[in-house]
Amino acid sequence: MTAPTDSGPCLAGFTIGVTAARRAEEFGTLLTRKGATVVSAPAIRIIPLADDTELERVTELLIADPPQITVATTGIGFRGWMEAAEGWGLAEVLRDTLASTRMLARGPKAKGAIRAAELREEWSPASESSAEVLDHLLAEGVEGVRIAVQLHGATTEWEPVPDFCEVLRCAGADVVPVPVYRWEPPADRGPMDAMIESIISGSLDCVTFTSAPAVASLLMRAKETGLLESVLHALRGRVLAACVGPITAAPLEELGVPTTMPGRARLGALARHVAEELPRRASRIYAAGHLISVRGGCVVVDGEVRQLAPAPMALMRSLARQPGRVVSREDLLSALPGGGDDTHAVETAIARLRAGLGTPKAIQTVVKRGYRLALDAADCADTPSRPPVQPPHQAGIGTPARSPRPAQPIGVW
Numbered sequence: 001m002t003a004p005t006d007s008g009p010c011l012a013g014f015t016i017g018v019t020a021a022r023r024a025e026e027f028g029t030l031l032t033r034k035g036a037t038v039v040s041a042p043a044i045r046i047i048p049l050a051d052d053t054e055l056e057r058v059t060e061l062l063i064a065d066p067p068q069i070t071v072a073t074t075g076i077g078f079r080g081w082m083e084a085a086e087g088w089g090l091a092e093v094l095r096d097t098l099a100s101t102r103m104l105a106r107g108p109k110a111k112g113a114i115r116a117a118e119l120r121e122e123w124s125p126a127s128e129s130s131a132e133v134l135d136h137l138l139a140e141g142v143e144g145v146r147i148a149v150q151l152h153g154a155t156t157e158w159e160p161v162p163d164f165c166e167v168l169r170c171a172g173a174d175v176v177p178v179p180v181y182r183w184e185p186p187a188d189r190g191p192m193d194a195m196i197e198s199i200i201s202g203s204l205d206c207v208t209f210t211s212a213p214a215v216a217s218l219l220m221r222a223k224e225t226g227l228l229e230s231v232l233h234a235l236r237g238r239v240l241a242a243c244v245g246p247i248t249a250a251p252l253e254e255l256g257v258p259t260t261m262p263g264r265a266r267l268g269a270l271a272r273h274v275a276e277e278l279p280r281r282a283s284r285i286y287a288a289g290h291l292i293s294v295r296g297g298c299v300v301v302d303g304e305v306r307q308l309a310p311a312p313m314a315l316m317r318s319l320a321r322q323p324g325r326v327v328s329r330e331d332l333l334s335a336l337p338g339g340g341d342d343t344h345a346v347e348t349a350i351a352r353l354r355a356g357l358g359t360p361k362a363i364q365t366v367v368k369r370g371y372r373l374a375l376d377a378a379d380c381a382d383t384p385s386r387p388p389v390q391p392p393h394q395a396g397i398g399t400p401a402r403s404p405r406p407a408q409p410i411g412v413w
Contacts, residue, residue, distance in 0.1 A: 009035025010275050013305040014282075015296040017195050017207035019043040019214040021183075022076075023267060027210070030271035037297065039198065041191035043214040043221075044183040049084035056088055058178055063090065063097050067148040067176060070101045071133060072121075075109030077150050077180040082117050095119065101148070106133055128265070130164055143172030150178045183213045189221060196222050198296075199239050200230045202317060205296040206240040206278055208270065215243075215251045232257060239296075240281065244270050285323045287375040288361040294320040301357055310337050312353035315346070319363070319373050328370040 012035035018028050021042040028038040049055055059081070072078040085091040098119055105111040105121040107128035114121050125132035137147070149165055165175045186192060196218065198204045209215050222228040235241050235257045243249035245265030252259050260277050262269035285292045293300040298307050299316055308316065318327055318335040329343040336345060350371055354360040364374035 009033075010279055011036035013293070013295045013298050013300045014205045014278050015039060015198075015203060015298075016274065016278075017041065017198065017204045019192075019195070019208065019218060020210045021045060021186075021214065022210075027208070027267050027271065030268065031274065034271070034275045036274075039195060039204065041195040042186050043192055043209075043217040044211070045186050047182045047184060049080045049180060052084070052179070052182065054179055055081070055084060058176065059085055059088070059090060059094060062148055062176060062178075063093055065146070066097045067101050067146040069104065069137070069142075069145060069147045070098055071104045071106070071137075071147065071149045072110040072114055073106045073130065073150050074180075075107075075111075075113040078110055078113040079116065081150065081178065081180050082113075104133055104136070106130055134164055134167060137168065137173075138171055141171075142168055144174070145172075146174040146176065148176045148178055150180055183217070185217050185221065192218060192221055193225065196225070196227055196231055199234045200227060202234065202238055203296045203313075204239055206242055206274060207235070208242045208244075208274065209248050209252075210244045210267065210270070212248050212251055215248060219251065219255075240278065242270060242274050242277070283320060285320060285373060285375060287323070287373045288359055290359045290362060292320075292357070292359075292362065292373075299357060301359060304358075306356055306358065308356045309352060311345075311349040312356050315349050315353055315371075316357075319371065323373045324375050326366045326370045326372045332370065 011031060014035070015037045016031055016039070018024055018031070018038055018040045019042065020027055020040075021044045024040050024042060028040055031038050082091060082094070085094045095117060098117075103114055103119060103121045105114055105124040107124065111121050111124050123136065125136065147168060149168070151165075165177055168175050195204070195207070199207055209218075219228060219231070222231040232255055235252065241249075241252055241257055241259045243252070243259050243261045244267070245261055248265075249259040249261055260273065262273035282293050282295070285294070290302055294316055297313070298305050299313075300306065314335045314337055315332055318332055329346045332346045332349075333340065333343055336349060350363060350365075354363050357363070362374055364372050366372055
């Protein structure tokens with residue numbers, strides 16, 4: 001048999017969740033151009049810096065008692081700090097203060113923001129790594145040195161441990177944290193709640209994260225609504241978690257969720273990475289002479305996207321979990337949205353599934369037992385497997401072992 005092949009845009013038929021608060025439309029456009037269906041639900045909202053009294057207090061403190069070294073960690077954060085100072089009437093004096101210090105930039109975006117403020121950095125690591133900045137400071141000695149550190153943002157139980165400042169303090173430095181772009185959950189939780197339900201139901205193929213706070217916010221909301229373990233179970237299984245970089249991925253990996261990420265922490269690179277990973281990991285089932293691939297919200301048959309109603313889609317997912325195995329009417333009934341106790345609903349949904357696929361013979365009735373996908377083991381192409389995951393465990397308890405990962409750039413907002 002000559003196996004049919006997939007055709008069309010590389011993400012055709014895939015449904016991808018976008019949690020980004022910034023540049024969400026730009027990122028969504030990159031994915032839709034590749035054929036994806038995008039569901040957007042911003043997981044955080046940024047507090048306007050001009051309204052942040054704590055940032056204003058710290059700014060005045062630094063002007064009154066200038067640091068010897070200033071570390072800029074993100075471009076948007078440093079730029080926002082300068083813009084907020086403009087609103088407080090402190091921009092010129094803050095610029096003069098920082099010009100008198102030695103400035104370090106974590107990466108090219110922070111470097112660009114420094115230069116946009118008509119300042120100049122002394123040093124920036126090629127790796128864009130906070131760890132390398134820390135090593136650089138410790139190597140030259142920081143005892144008694146006053147250092148201002150522009151922070152990434154607020155932290156929660158699921159975000160990376162904010163040890164940068166603490167390590168400097170332990171080495172004897174006088175550290176002044178600069179708290180920029182603090183975040184809060186979105187005012188309208190509806191879209192995020194809907195995305196959480198979509199993750200659990202498997203109607204998303206992938207959910208993307210461009211910041212650790214977005215991960216933390218979604219996990220916090222899932223915990224508040226009693227759905228955290230269900231979300232983690234889905235992300236450990238068929239729903240791919242794609243992160244912009246290792247800092248963003250860290251909260252998920254600490255909970256045993258396998259993640260994937262591009263080599264460079266950029267939106268464009270993340271979109272290209274997702275476009276490579278999802279087709280590679282997609283299921284491929286040969287049934288009744290047809291190539292069938294089950295996606296989050298549809299089924300692709302011989303390269304043609306087939307949109308199905310929720311009931312037949314739910315049955316298709318159940319049948320595809322173990323291709324060729326018989327699934328009982330009772331199990332299929334429990335998989336139907338809304339449940340019920342009338343197995344006639346299963347027969348109706350199966351009829352709709354066969355019609356929707358356009359390949360009636362792909363679904364075989366097994367008398368008095370149930371239904372199965374009509375395939376032989378020899379005709380079933382192995383589905384690319386997800387990376388091995390740790391056994392489920394409760395949030396915040398224990399840290400699963402991770403395989404070594406090459407050094408990569410830090411996640412960005």
